[in-house]
Amino acid sequence: MSRKLPPRVYQKHGAFYFVTNPDRKWIRLGQTESEMYRALAKLKSTDVHLGEMSEYFERYEKEIIPTKAPRTQTDNLAEIKNLRQAFGKMRPEHIKPKHIYAYMDARGATAKTRANREKSLLSSVFSSLIRWGVVEDNPCKNVKNFQEKARDRYVEDWEYEAVLSLASPVLAAAMEIASTTGMRQGDILNLRYADLTENGVPVTQNKTGKKQIFEWTPALKAAIESAKHHPRHADSIIYIIANERGQQYTSEGFKCNWQRLMNKALETGAIKERFTFHDLRAKAGSDAEENAQKLLGHASATTTRRVYERKPSKVKPIR
Template sequence: MGRRRESNFDDPPRFHRKGNVWYHVSGTSPRIWSKLSSDRAEALRLWAQREGVKEDESTRLFSVVAKRYVREVFPTKAVGTRRDNDKELANLLKVFAHMPIDAIQPMHIRGYMDIRGQVAKVRANREKALFSHVYNKAREWGFTALQNPCQGVKGFKETGRSRYVTDAEFAKVKAHAHFTVVDAMDLALLTGQRPADVLKLKRADIRDGALWVVQNKTAARLAIEITGELALVIARILERPKKITGLYLIQDELGGPLRKDALRSRFDKARTSAGVSFQFRDIRAKAATDTGDLAHSQSLLGHKTRDMTEHYIKARMGARVRPLR
């Protein structure tokens, strides 16, 4: 008999993690560790192939549908989305795991939302959205023909961010920041990209007079012309002496990519020293607002619609109107 797990109790048998990689481990001696993937969703899919496992779909439990969802749908999502969905699905399974999919009714969703909302209203909304998608997949896969129980169940009202970063606040934080944070702030402002997209920029992305970006969230592709202040910032970054020259534009002292947690820690330290309260992600909104041109902002941010960009800007600056006379 194998040893009892000390962690990851929900993992299936012969599915083990070592470091950041998941393995399939043979049940016979000597045990053979076969590498699956560093992505858990993909690793589960490969594990199921090796094991020849097929869930007992006759039970039609929510947990059965959820496991199939993890195997088949998770791999199609972005890494950050999968990470969030993992946590959301864990909370849903605590309540719905052993319920037949046909037995889940709108009143159960309402009850879940009310209880979960006492602690985290926004997370409750996200978990309801994930449940709804899982249920729709259950309908596609033939587990149920009933209407989605989330239909008609209202989520909690969310208040979007409306923080506008002034030039003075931006400069104050930069004055107290580590050079890697200064580089990241300048690139985020001049390109209008999200923090994760700024951190993944590589030197190889500079070509044909442009900085080429593929956004993580939407997969939108942009070629941002390297002119004006952006050209000066990139030249400053490339010319800065480094002990080790890595692949990334913004890199740590060892030449590796600056990690998200390192950026956040260094930014928070500078923000505290400067006595300023904005978040790094607010820089993207500042970029959109400061262009003064809605079409330019839409292109720079990679928004699909003009309305999305207009809402994004109005939330921070309000509508510009003429006086009566």
């Protein structure tokens, strides 16, 4: 049937049934959806096992995550695996703030940012549980996040040029695209020759769905041309940033190549401190100054200022 039913509710012979766990007893809920939901509420009040969190994580994964932006989907699928390990065997109504704090403390010992993101996803799951009529309250709402310090690494021009001189043509092209447009790594890896137009480079941000067209500039044209110096470049290559086999880079594959480039730059003394590829997005935002928000495609100027504008501001003394 096309309609989505609550976990462990099935329609059979014109009526709705709830199947208990683990004894697999079929409990008749009624013939209409309103009867079904009223009966479910009564079952819950009598403490019938209405399902563990693992079932609701599965429903959230099937119904809610696919509605999000592609990058968010990828992040959520990784986050929900960790949440399932910690809370999967618990019933929703048994999860209290103390359990979430215990999870945050354990996860935050090595990854505070990830702990915050996973708690946010758990909160979203509970918001869906409220909508589905499973629980009445969200235990995450009073659990505080770890305080996060925004990254402030600004890549100086001389550092950028030093690393660029050591990069392969393809990595150099990726660097130039990032520092010119402020695109994220994932969006750069998705660029295809077939998408290029006379007006510029159209991009739909993988993380937010924001649509942009980066108009042609001499620097952007030169960056695209640089990628064509690929050792196996041919008309059959689809993606602008292609690996040694002429195929699209995976995220992990590109990161490995970037780390090798960083190691080389440090070993040769070209730079003293490594920087991430994502720092080039911040460099673009910082160097763009007044145009930073539009360049990066942010809905909020606050995000642009707080996270991506890292260049020290120049201040003229009063005398």
